[in-house]
Amino acid sequence: MPRTDARKNRERILTAAADALAEGSLLRPAEVAERAGVGVGTFYRNFPDRDSLLAAVAHERYEELRAEAQRLLRTEPSVEAIGQWLMMFSELMSAFPVLPEAVRRTLRAHRSDPESGCRRMLAAWDGLFLRAQRAGLLRDDVDSRDVLQAVTAIMMSAHDDVDGSPGSGPSAARMTAVLIDGLGRRRLRSEV
Structure with a gap:
């Protein structure tokens, strides 16, 4: 008991x-x-300590994101699947205004479980992204990690008009949607 x-x-x-x-x-x-x-x-x-608690919370978020990427890998490659995962990433991280910087600090200090959870999440994301890229659905001049860095930057810079917390409010979702739209492969004039 x-x-x-x-x-x-x-x-x-x-x-x-x-x-x-x-x-x-x-x-x-x-x-x-x-x-x-x-x-x-x-x-x-x-x-x-507080950091070990942050590490545990981060680990849970990473596991949710990893599981979603794995689920989406069982579907047909699509820009929509990439968008779904990126919006989940954005929503999960922006739901925790203190987390993005705290996670980076914690991962530097605790080199064990949370970092491995982060690596598993990133490996699943890389697989999802590369599959869509190889299928010709995404621009080939963009790296999966660059995309996550851009979404993280959006979360850190977008502020809700009401409380000013990072990543909150409709502007973060709007800017993430714009980023997702920009990932799609564009036809060059010479291809038309």
Whole structure:
């Protein structure tokens, strides 16, 4: 029974942390513990520090994105599949205004599980992107990592008119849609 309770507590802490991040919180351990309905000691038994909590939240997001890329790889190659994945990437990351910079900081400090989760997510994304590119559906002068960097830059620069948090509001979604439209292979005048 204690293991079940420990797992439930860990999940409650992760859910509370995700909610706090979505609200732009800085993830203070006492605040997350209170939101999760656990004691601070339980928090620290699961996560020795704030960065390890961020790493766990990032790992969950990466796994969601990896699974979606794998699902889309089982469909026909299309620009729409690329767009669906990029919009999910944008939505998941922009739902956590503190996460993009925090993830980069955490991945530099914690070179284990979250980084491998990030690598698995990137490998799945690369496969999805390259398959569409090889099918002639995407421009061949664009790299998959450049696209993610551009979407991340959009999230970091687009600010909601109301709260000013990175990646929020309709402008981030609009700019991501423009980027996706620009990925499609264009016919050159000589090909017409």
